[in-house]
Amino acid sequence: xxxxxxxxxxxxxxxxxxxxxxxxxxxxxxxxxxxxxxxxxxxxxxxxxxxxxxxxxxxxxxxxxxxxxxxxxxxxxxxxxxxxxxxxxxxxxxxxxxxxxxxxxxxxxxxxxxxxxxxxxxxxxxxxxxxxxxxxxxxxxxxxxxxxxxxxxxxxxxxxxxxxxxxxxxxxxxxxxxxxxxxxxxxxxxxxxxxxxxxxxxxxxxxxxxxxxxxxxxxxxxxxxxxxxxxxxxxxxxxxxxxxxxxxxxxxxxxxxxxxxxxxxxxxxxxxxxxxxxxxxxxxxxxxxxxxxxxxxxxxxxxxxxxxxxxxxxxxxxxxx
Amino acid sequence: xxxxxxxxxxxxxxxxxxxxxxxxxxxxxxxxxxxxxxxxxxxxxxxxxxxxxxxxxxxxxxxxxxxxxxxxxxxxxxxxxxxxxxxxxxxxxxxxxxxxxxxxxxxxxxxxxxxxxxxxxxxxxxxxxxxxxxxxxxxxxxxxxxxxxxxxxxxxxxxxxxxxxxxxxxxxxxxxxxxxxxxxxxxxxxxxxxxxxxxxxxxxxxxxxxxxxxxxxxxxxxxxxxxxxxxxxxxxxxxxxxxxxxxxxxxxxxxxxxxxxxxxxxxxxxxxxxxxxxxxxxxxxxxxx
Numbered sequence: 001x002x003x004x005x006x007x008x009x010x011x012x013x014x015x016x017x018x019x020x021x022x023x024x025x026x027x028x029x030x031x032x033x034x035x036x037x038x039x040x041x042x043x044x045x046x047x048x049x050x051x052x053x054x055x056x057x058x059x060x061x062x063x064x065x066x067x068x069x070x071x072x073x074x075x076x077x078x079x080x081x082x083x084x085x086x087x088x089x090x091x092x093x094x095x096x097x098x099x100x101x102x103x104x105x106x107x108x109x110x111x112x113x114x115x116x117x118x119x120x121x122x123x124x125x126x127x128x129x130x131x132x133x134x135x136x137x138x139x140x141x142x143x144x145x146x147x148x149x150x151x152x153x154x155x156x157x158x159x160x161x162x163x164x165x166x167x168x169x170x171x172x173x174x175x176x177x178x179x180x181x182x183x184x185x186x187x188x189x190x191x192x193x194x195x196x197x198x199x200x201x202x203x204x205x206x207x208x209x210x211x212x213x214x215x216x217x218x219x220x221x222x223x224x225x226x227x228x229x230x231x232x233x234x235x236x237x238x239x240x241x242x243x244x245x246x247x248x249x250x251x252x253x254x255x256x257x258x259x260x261x262x263x264x265x266x267x268x269x270x271x272x273x274x275x276x277x278x279x280x281x282x283x284x285x286x287x288x289x290x291x292x293x294x295x296x297x298x299x300x301x302x303x304x305x306x307x308x309x310x311x312x313x314x315x316x317x318x319x320x321x
Numbered sequence: 322x323x324x325x326x327x328x329x330x331x332x333x334x335x336x337x338x339x340x341x342x343x344x345x346x347x348x349x350x351x352x353x354x355x356x357x358x359x360x361x362x363x364x365x366x367x368x369x370x371x372x373x374x375x376x377x378x379x380x381x382x383x384x385x386x387x388x389x390x391x392x393x394x395x396x397x398x399x400x401x402x403x404x405x406x407x408x409x410x411x412x413x414x415x416x417x418x419x420x421x422x423x424x425x426x427x428x429x430x431x432x433x434x435x436x437x438x439x440x441x442x443x444x445x446x447x448x449x450x451x452x453x454x455x456x457x458x459x460x461x462x463x464x465x466x467x468x469x470x471x472x473x474x475x476x477x478x479x480x481x482x483x484x485x486x487x488x489x490x491x492x493x494x495x496x497x498x499x500x501x502x503x504x505x506x507x508x509x510x511x512x513x514x515x516x517x518x519x520x521x522x523x524x525x526x527x528x529x530x531x532x533x534x535x536x537x538x539x540x541x542x543x544x545x546x547x548x549x550x551x552x553x554x555x556x557x558x559x560x561x562x563x564x565x566x567x568x569x570x571x572x573x574x575x576x577x578x579x580x581x582x583x584x585x586x587x588x589x590x591x592x593x594x595x596x597x598x599x600x601x602x603x604x605x606x607x608x609x610x
Contacts, residue, residue: 005448016457142592144538146545147581150560154569154578165570253447260452264542268564278456282546294453301450 002306009298010072013291014065077292080281088292091277098168099273100300102189103262106196107255113197114204115247119240121205122212125231133205141202146264149195153268156191164188166270192269196262207250211243218242245316252308256301263297342600346593349586353403356583360400368394369401369554380575387575390566393554399579402556406587409471409540409555414533416475421482421532422525428483429490430513436487443483451477451539459548466550470543474536481535482528489524493517527598534591541584556580 059067071078077088117133120126140148157165164170169184215221216239224234266275274293281289337343360366368374372392380387386395428439451474458473459465465473493499494517502516543549544557545564563569563577 005445008445009449009453012454013457016454138592138596139589142534142588143585144541144588147560147584150569150577150581154574158569158572256448256450260450260539260542263452264545267546279546282456282548290456294457297450297453298448301448305448 002302005302005305006073006299007069009295009302010069011065013072013295014068072295077295078288080286080289088288091289092274092292092296095273095277096296098271099262099266099275102192102196102266102271102273103259103300105189106193106262107200107258109193110197110200111204111247111251114201115208115240115244117201118205118208119212119235119243121209122216123235123239124216137202137205139202140199141206143199144264145196145199145261146268148199149192149265149268152191152195163191166268168272188271192265192271195265195268196258200258200261203254204247208243208247211246212239215239215243241315245312248308248312248315252305255304255308259297259301336601340597340600342593343597346590346597349590350594353407353583353587353590356400357404357407364394364397364400366397366401369397377573377576386579387573389559389562389576390568390573391562395575395579398554398559399556399583402554402559402580403583403587405467405550405553405555406537406540406557406584409467409474410533410537412468412471413475413478413536413540414529416472417478417532417536418482418525418529420475421479421484421528422486422521424479425483425486426490426513426517426521429487430494430509430517432494439483440487443480443487446477447480447484451535452542455539455543456546456548459543465548467553467555470540470549471536474539477539478532478536482525482532485524485528486521489521490517493520523598523602527595527602530591530595530598534588534595537587537591556584 077092080086080088080091117137121133153165156163164187166188168188169181170188221234221238224238229238263273263275263278265271266273267279270276274296278290278293280286281293337347370393374384374388374392374394376388376390376392378384378388384394384396386399388394389398424439424443428436428443454477455473499512499516502512507515540549541557541560544555545560547558547561547565549555549558549561551558557580559580560577563573563580568574568576
């Protein structure tokens with residue numbers, strides 16, 4: 001499954017741009033012309049031929065395909081057209097830690113908090129204010145991350161000036177491993193993470209509530225109560241543990257949407273991750289970079305699904321190899 | 322016949338009135354629809370074109386929502402942009418649900434190798450973030466109209482409907498009345514259309530709302546990245562322009578806030594309607610809230 005997804009992703013990256021009208025080299029020439037580079041027509045043909053050879057476009061299609069597939073699978077994603085001679089994967093690897101950090105932390109927080117709140121909402125002996133969270137969660141879960149992000153930046157960064165407007169660390173500081181820098185990173189991360197957490201926590205809470213209602217009707221819960229087990233133990237060890245399993249499955253399915261949303265959050269916050277790279281690549285028509293980002297997004301999701309699959313047996317002792 | 326329809330209509334209305342979620346959702350969606358339909362009679366929509374009004378003016382009596390950096394009246398932009406977004410969502414949702422329902426029906430009804438193929442394709446496509454594929458497509462196809470975008474997005478929104486419908490058909494296939502129909506010698510086509518279809522229609526309707534919402538989400542995502550239709554002032558493109566010209570740090574809140582509010586109303590409305598429809602289809606969910 002994992003390899004099927006990865007190969008499919010690489011194949012789509014190969015086919016779609018070739019089906020579309022227009023060619024990348026024409027776009028580069030256009031840009032050269034716009035920058036006022038010399039444009040004698042005979043030199044232009046040479047430039048085109050040189051570029052075609054450089055990017056392997058002069059080979060037959062099936063050779064191009066297999067070469068592309070082979071290169072992609074060993075992370076050779078080609079040269080970035082607008083940052084030439086930089087390679088695409090170098091730029092991607094530089095921004096990957098920011099994206100993975102932001103995404104992992106905010107997903108874990110919202111998954112944990114959402115599952116807990118959702119379980120409490122279905123729990124009959126929960127404090128009454130829990131029920132009042134329901135409408136708020138529902139409204140927030142319908143809002144796209146980055147739209148809430150824009151509103152949060154405006155309120156907390158622009159009007160109240162409590163937190164930075166964007167970026168991952170203050171401009172002028174050099175990334176290094178000490179406490180000051182770490183605090184700076186956290187301060188910059190609060191708003192992007194908050195906009196992801198606030199809007200996705202409702203999704204997990206609602207899902208959890210649905211499963212929890214079913215689990216609470218099971219016989220083993222009645223038995224646990226009849227045995228006189230403490231409430232806390234019934235809630236965590238009997239009800240929540242069993243209700244979590246379908247939640248983990250839906251985590252694997254939802255990751256694609258979560259990742260896409262996080263990419264757009266980065267654009268709103270000028271966060272130097274993959275999303276920001278993508279935004280700049282799109283603005284400068286850097287095809288190889290856009291394809292690289294798309295491939296990386298799919299890869300990130302495929303890896304996360306793989307991790308979820310590997311964790312699953314730990315949560316559910318019934319599945320053992 | 323007329324009486325039956327009237328009765329059905331009456332019971333539908335009373336169901337809507339009894340379900341606050343559905344009522345509120347429908348009111349939100351209808352008000353956006355009315356904004357798009359009636360707005361042009363009250364506001365000059367020609368002002369949604371660039372350089373038709375002075376730039377960057379805060380809200381005033383003349384421009385109730387102010388003007389943007391490209392010389393567009395924001396109220397006119399919202400009035401022309403909202404129906405475009407709705408159109409794209411509904412179009413993509415329709416195509417996606419039709420495709421998904423057909424695939425789910427075929428997979429669930431016939432089973433076997435066809436089912437395995439369709440299910441594998443569905444599961445694989447579900448793993449891939451739609452944005453990744455849309456990016457590659459949109460990055461290659463430069464000039465896009467609203468309808469093109471709807472079709473491309475529709476091709477990526479059939480998976481959830483296919484999954485839900487397949488699961489439903491799997492259990493319907495084993496119902497006694499389907500067995501009866503088969504014993505009575507009805508063909509597969511007639512069983513699908515006469516015995517199974519009527520029972521999955523409510524579910525298809527629920528997944529249509531879900532697919533529409535997903536399609537709008539994907540479309541707005543593309544537009545915010547600047548990959549939407551360049552000449553039509555859609556809501557997402559408005560946010561893109563506002564972002565590009567740093568409307569936020571220049572304090573031009575009337576540029577980016579109105580499209581965001583319209584989008585939030587739209588998403589919340591769709592969410593409420595789809596949640597209410599889910600409860601209608603699956604009564605076990607009908608509880609609190």
